[in-house]
Amino acid sequence: MTYKVGILGATGAVGQEIIHLLHERKFPFSELRLLASSRSAGKVQEYQGNSWTIEETNQSSFKDLDFCIFSAGGGQSKTFAPIAKEAGCIVIDNSSAFRMDPSVPLVVPEINPEAALTHQGIIANPNCTTAISLMGLFPLHKAFGLKSLIACTYQAVSGSGAEALQELDDQLMAWSKGKNIPPKVYPHPIAFNVIPHVDDFNDDGFTREEMKLLHESRKIMDLDDLMVNCTCVRVPVRRAHSIAITASFENAIDLSVAKEAIKAFPNVELIDNPQQLEYPMPINYSGVSSCALGRMRKTEILPNGLSFWVTGDQLWKGAALNAIQIAELLISRNSAS
């Protein structure tokens, strides 16, 4: 079996990774349709000797497609997901538009694959910080029963798109020449800075990004009572998010059991030999399919407390890879029709 696959937002940072990963993972596509805004329409996308002409997204873009991965922001998703669904195309949506919709499954294939099978045409991909955090949290939850967590993030600029990555590079290149250029993508300079602000602020002082970790974690792990506190911070890293987590569990922590739980879980590596200077870092997990967990240590600050550190490529597990894994899951379960 082969499948006709579309990418909405093909020219963006995530879209480009989807093109790469569909090839690298030998996804069985017979057609690849690259959709974007009118601004990009007509441009030619090349990859490994193949080329595609970017098409402007419209009402008939989804005809005959089996899957379309949406990575063009919430507005585009809200407009085109119902149209794609109507055309019989399964939408895997990277935006936040449908994540909390009770009729839309929110899926990390390693965690809640069964939820994907209940889809009614749209499946949501989680927020990048949530997906990466849960790759560490879920195996520990299965071992000890997760109750609450406090997270601080160290988020890479490419999470804000290709323009933000360019902005960091441009600011540093200007610095190297003794110059200074004003920020455009971020409200403040990101070179040599950290910005405790990701996504918009709610009235209670938390950002929407910080609340996603609460709401999405509850939905994906089916933990209605989970408590989450998060501080999201942008750092001058090109790629791969890191999250420092201190969590409380129902049952007493046994560190060797915790380490085995991580090792036994697919697509997360235990990198936890601090005396040998081994812990996960963004430079080692950029362009890597696995996430990594380290700095694991018991803490008395919370009941049955455990502190740890997770790193993962937010363009891959946090977006492109997880979306493709969802399509692969549907194919393997023969429900992609």
Add this chain to the structure above:
Amino acid sequence: MTYKVGILGATGAVGQEIIHLLHERKFPFSELRLLASSRSAGKVQEYQGNSWTIEETNQSSFKDLDFCIFSAGGGQSKTFAPIAKEAGCIVIDNSSAFRMDPSVPLVVPEINPEAALTHQGIIANPNCTTAISLMGLFPLHKAFGLKSLIACTYQAVSGSGAEALQELDDQLMAWSKGKNIPPKVYPHPIAFNVIPHVDDFNDDGFTREEMKLLHESRKIMDLDDLMVNCTCVRVPVRRAHSIAITASFENAIDLSVAKEAIKAFPNVELIDNPQQLEYPMPINYSGVSSCALGRMRKTEILPNGLSFWVTGDQLWKGAALNAIQIAELLISRNSAS
């Protein structure tokens, strides 16, 4: 009255800031003696038209000095602090050598000035992360009664000294030319990376830096039962540390009372208008005497919980400035003899 002042470690990142701040604050010194290792001895230090010859530290370096600020690491402090004290010179020590010594006061002048007056010749300056964190935590403790806190740090490279700052600059300059240079100061590249590792690891998986926040906070605030969990992370920022803190208090939090407590406390600014994109950031608090607190929000994750973000110049409030403030305090209380 004027005073004879020495700086041990005068050529280091903190030593250079001490020279600057003694002048900027018009510290009443009649003599400034710059001490360093044999490597720097004989070099000439210039500042605002004045010049000093760097002297190699030896047994007689402290003769006739009223104060000497030590910023040359724990080894030098252990060797020379007893000698200086014997010579009648008050040692203000930036290293961790004496901080937990019960006979040595550990002082943040805004918090526990009275402790400084009990000195027996040596006064310890806190760890940079501790000093900056406490500038936010202490006024909130006075308002609500601090019980526990979870902190994640975003620490600037100059906290590791002038060589580390040079290393970040060198790595970025090499990157701007399409080159790559191996790390020397840090065990991993710091450009475009974050490293969850500051100071050495203990057997329980916490670093010594992470434990300083516990032990030093307890001592400075006289809170023997305070619980602290910390994750220390080095980020590619040149100067000024930031700390994301979620704390639990004895009494219910009133946000307006919390904000007033910060505003009323000396040398910490409330920068907390997120909707206007105003929150503390390292680029705004480098070379600034005040620390800043923002992102303040109530949280249900801990009893009477409050999350916030503190930023401060770790070379100043975290080291040079706090040390000079201690000397100024002793002078103002007429106990500098």
